[in-house]
Amino acid sequence: MKKTLVTGASGFIGKHSLPLLLQAGHEVHAVSFKKKHASGNDISWHQADLRDYSQTKSLIAKVQPTHLLHLAWYTKPGNFWDDPENVQWVQASLELLQAFHVHGGKRIVIAGTCAEYDWNEEICSEKETPVKPATLYGNCKQKLQMKADTFCKKAQLSICWGRVFFVYGPHEHPARLIPSVIRSLLKKEPAECSHGKQNRDLLYVEDVASGFVALLENEITGIVNIGSGESVMLRTVVETIGEKIGCPELIRLGVIPSRPDDPTMLVADASKLRQEVGWTPRFNLDRGLDQTIEWWKGLL
Numbered sequence: 051m052k053k054t055l056v057t058g059a060s061g062f063i064g065k066h067s068l069p070l071l072l073q074a075g076h077e078v079h080a081v082s083f084k085k086k087h088a089s090g091n092d093i094s095w096h097q098a099d100l101r102d103y104s105q106t107k108s109l110i111a112k113v114q115p116t117h118l119l120h121l122a123w124y125t126k127p128g129n130f131w132d133d134p135e136n137v138q139w140v141q142a143s144l145e146l147l148q149a150f151h152v153h154g155g156k157r158i159v160i161a162g163t164c165a166e167y168d169w170n171e172e173i174c175s176e177k178e179t180p181v182k183p184a185t186l187y188g189n190c191k192q193k194l195q196m197k198a199d200t201f202c203k204k205a206q207l208s209i210c211w212g213r214v215f216f217v218y219g220p221h222e223h224p225a226r227l228i229p230s231v232i233r234s235l236l237k238k239e240p241a242e243c244s245h246g247k248q249n250r251d252l253l254y255v256e257d258v259a260s261g262f263v264a265l266l267e268n269e270i271t272g273i274v275n276i277g278s279g280e281s282v283m284l285r286t287v288v289e290t291i292g293e294k295i296g297c298p299e300l301i302r303l304g305v306i307p308s309r310p311d312d313p314t315m316l317v318a319d320a321s322k323l324r325q326e327v328g329w330t331p332r333f334n335l336d337r338g339l340d341q342t343i344e345w346w347k348g349l350l
Contacts, residue, residue, distance in 0.1 A: 052157075053077045054266065055115035057100060057146070058122035060084055062221055063161070063214075066259035067119060068093055074263060079113045081122070101142045103149075110149040118150050119266055120160045123191075127225045131165075136190040143194050144201065151205045158202065159265045162213040162273070164251075164316060166192040172249075175319040176213070176273045184311055195273070210265045215277035215318045219255030219338060220345035228339075231288050232346045235295040243301065244308040246285030249315040251277040254338035257331040264329040274327065277318025282335060290336075294343055 054071055058064040059080030071078045072092055079094045080087070087095035096113070098105040100122055120143060124135040147158065165188030168180040183189040195211050202209040218228045227243070234241040253261075253276070261276040285303060292298030323329050333341070 054117040169313040172315040215251040242305040254333035275318040279320030
């Protein structure tokens with residue numbers, strides 16, 4: 051049986067990956083920094099700060115995983131793009147890989163980001179699009195990708211790097227666009243947004259998680275985009291939410307200024323994930339928004 055350690059397991063993508071790994075027959079060990087979770091439902095929970103190498107070594111020695119899904123990083127909305135903590139996670143991640151190798155690990159999948167790409171390119175391809183991160187977050191992820199690849203080649207470890215595009219769904223941070231609009235409209239309050247003319251590649255969080263699990267199950271190495279491969283204007287998404295909730299008149303487009311460096315279009319070439327890995331999404335945007343709205347209704 052594959053013994054899989056999931057870092058960032060209580061995070062947005064992590065918590066959706068756990069049941070999928072169980073369904074795939076993995077022995078699942080989940081790591082969380084925030085709080086101690088009670089083990090149950092066939093998931094063994096561990097609490098550790100992976101920025102502390104002593105805790106990392108102790109965790110890996112205890113679990114001795116064969117597979118590693120590394121999702122942990124600093125991702126606080128509004129702060130993560132240029133927060134110095136990004137630099138800490140490069141070193142912490144390399145130390146995690148080293149400990150994983152020492153204790154006999156075999157297969158690694160790490161979460162990268164579309165922020166590694168040159169955002170002047172509208173369609174991002176693993177083979178053709180230049181790497182040119184414009185933020186500290188993207189820069190640190192790209193540095194980790196290069197260093198991890200070099201380390202794993204020398205250590206003869208199998209590694210795949212999943213570059214995530216734009217994720218939405220249940221458990222997303224309430225300050226981000228889709229949940230902020232949903233929450234405002236459900237409370238019958240104005241939903242203030244930017245002009246919304248940006249085109250993005252949106253993928254429902256459960257599909258993102260299933261993409262990572264598919265990479266872990268596969269033998270593919272190198273970089274693989276995790277995205278829908280489709281473009282949608284954010285204005286259309288916001289207006290669709292307004293229609294679904296029944297108060298489109300409360301949407302305020304153009305109230306919040308967009309970032310000066312905000313690209314007009316950012317979309318994944320997802321052909322590698324679909325054709326070489328054999329992955330397909332279960333949710334289209336319409337169904338994904340319905341699921342997300344229903345989830346927030348249950349909390350408000």
